[in-house]
Amino acid sequence: MGESEKIAKLGAGGISVDLPVMEGSVGPKVIDIRKLYGATDMFTYDPGFTSTASCESKITYIDGDEGVLLYRGYPIEELARHSDFEEVCYLLLYGELPNKTDREKFVRGITYHTMVHEQLREFFRGFRRDAHPMAIMCGVVGALSAFYHDSTDINDPHQRMVATHRLVAKMPTIAAMAYKYSTGQPFVYPRNDLSYAENFLHMMFAVPAEHYKIDPIMSRAMDRIFTLHADHEQNASTSTVRLAGSSGANPFACIAAGIACLWGPAHGGANEAVLLMLQEIGSKDRVAEYVKKAKNKDDNFRLMGFGHRVYKNYDPRAKVMQETCHEVLAALGKQDDPLLELAVELERIALEDDYFVEKKLYPNVDFYSGIILRAMGFPTSMFTVLFAVARTVGWVAQWNEMIEDPMQKIGRPRQLYTGAVRRSYVAMDKRN
Ligand code: ACO
Numbered sequence: 001m002g003e004s005e006k007i008a009k010l011g012a013g014g015i016s017v018d019l020p021v022m023e024g025s026v027g028p029k030v031i032d033i034r035k036l037y038g039a040t041d042m043f044t045y046d047p048g049f050t051s052t053a054s055c056e057s058k059i060t061y062i063d064g065d066e067g068v069l070l071y072r073g074y075p076i077e078e079l080a081r082h083s084d085f086e087e088v089c090y091l092l093l094y095g096e097l098p099n100k101t102d103r104e105k106f107v108r109g110i111t112y113h114t115m116v117h118e119q120l121r122e123f124f125r126g127f128r129r130d131a132h133p134m135a136i137m138c139g140v141v142g143a144l145s146a147f148y149h150d151s152t153d154i155n156d157p158h159q160r161m162v163a164t165h166r167l168v169a170k171m172p173t174i175a176a177m178a179y180k181y182s183t184g185q186p187f188v189y190p191r192n193d194l195s196y197a198e199n200f201l202h203m204m205f206a207v208p209a210e211h212y213k214i215d216p217i218m219s220r221a222m223d224r225i226f227t228l229h230a231d232h233e234q235n236a237s238t239s240t241v242r243l244a245g246s247s248g249a250n251p252f253a254c255i256a257a258g259i260a261c262l263w264g265p266a267h268g269g270a271n272e273a274v275l276l277m278l279q280e281i282g283s284k285d286r287v288a289e290y291v292k293k294a295k296n297k298d299d300n301f302r303l304m305g306f307g308h309r310v311y312k313n314y315d316p317r318a319k320v321m322q323e324t325c326h327e328v329l330a331a332l333g334k335q336d337d338p339l340l341e342l343a344v345e346l347e348r349i350a351l352e353d354d355y356f357v358e359k360k361l362y363p364n365v366d367f368y369s370g371i372i373l374r375a376m377g378f379p380t381s382m383f384t385v386l387f388a389v390a391r392t393v394g395w396v397a398q399w400n401e402m403i404e405d406p407m408q409k410i411g412r413p414r415q416l417y418t419g420a421v422r423r424s425y426v427a428m429d430k431r432n
Contacts, residue, residue: 262391291346
């Protein structure tokens with residue numbers, strides 16, 4: 001960067017201020033506005049943080065215009081094709097792909113923590129059987145801080161590492177318990193001889209009365225879904241985890257906050273919403289009617305699974321997901337699934353439609369994942385839970401990075417106040 005590019009000049013209210021420009025390893029430069037308020041008595045206004053970098057990070061990079069997603073520099077497509085989730089977890093947490101010894105040690109460290117405190121079983125029983133599993137996840141994950149007191153000191157690197165391993169290891173166990181509880185089946189204990197994805201499928205679908213055989217195509221698909229969702233830089237739930245963590249809250253409480261944020265239909269709830277939408281559309285000949293509805297300004301209906309805050313091109317994860325979807329349905333003999341047919345038609349029409357083309361609304365990762373998960377036997381209410389299982393490693397990687405960042409401060413945005421100015425209290429008998 002040349003000397004003249006290192007400074008941004010801002011003139012406001014008769015004051016001129018020089019602001020430093022910072023440059024990352026790739027991606028847009030950023031203007032450092034930390035001194036702006038002191039120099040000008042003005043804040044910046046950026047609802048939804050569309051132009052604001054909230055932190056410095058070395059974990060994940062997205063180029064939304066080009067449709068690129070890198071974990072620690074590695075393209076997501078390569079990781080999804082050649083790696084597995086355990087390796088991706090190591091990469092996100094420690095910055096490099098593990099060698100054989102590191103990998104074995106890491107997997108041992110994770111599997112050591114897959115069981116949950118036996119008393120947590122009683123905790124589940126406090127929920128109604130028909131509770132949404134995300135409601136159970138928020139409660140039970142938050143409650144981990146009441147069970148694992150020896151890993152809540154955020155200033156101790158060893159305790160942080162133990163909390164990190166515990167969260168990554170226990171999340172599938174808790175998720176599967178939430179599902180089993182809703183069906184009335186007994187909880188299934190984790191099996192440490194299985195891979196992360198296999199163990200999750202086993203805890204979800206095995207019953208004590210029969211042997212459960214894990215289909216390698218299903219466990220590969222599960223592994224890919226976990227890999228594709230593992231991190232996505234400063235999205236809403238990750239920013240929530242960072243913001244909660246910035247006050248010094250313990251990691252279990254911070255991840256519970258992330259889960260709450262992920263639950264919303266504009267974020268992690270989208271694949272559930274896609275499936276409900278496809279079921280509502282019902283048949284191929286009604287696709288055009290729904291595309292029209294999505295374009296109508298007076299109708300707040302949106303095509304679920306389309307559009308993304310950052311990707312203004314094809315979401316690279318959606319391509320891998322589309323491939324996996326065809327693979328899974330072929331393996332299960334469900335190629336003729338009417339919902340898949342409907343999804344393909346919807347994608348075709350939307351990609352040709354001027355409205356979607358002009359607004360750069362492409363299918364996102366959630367568009368196909370719901371169809372795969374349904375074919376694999378997951379109920380719709382579990383879709384966001386699977387997303388939370390996968391994203392936990394990203395959340396804890398980002399949380400650790402934040403704690404170790406010397407620039408870290410408590411998150412405290414400012415506001416543009418437009419409410420009443422100071423006025424005197426009005427007694428009850430004088431009010432209108
Ligand atoms: N269907 C119809 N119109 C849409 C859609 C959609 N899915 N998405 C955006 N638009 C339109 C908006 O109405 C808006 O139109 P306008 O400029 O005429 O007002 C324009 O496109 C831009 O939309 P914004 O909401 O401003 O874009 P933003 O970046 O804030 O939103 C979001 C991104 C929330 C993902 C949005 O595209 C959406 O609601 N999509 C459907 C939900 C979904 O699939 N979410 C999953 C996200 S991926 C993830 O979390 C893993």
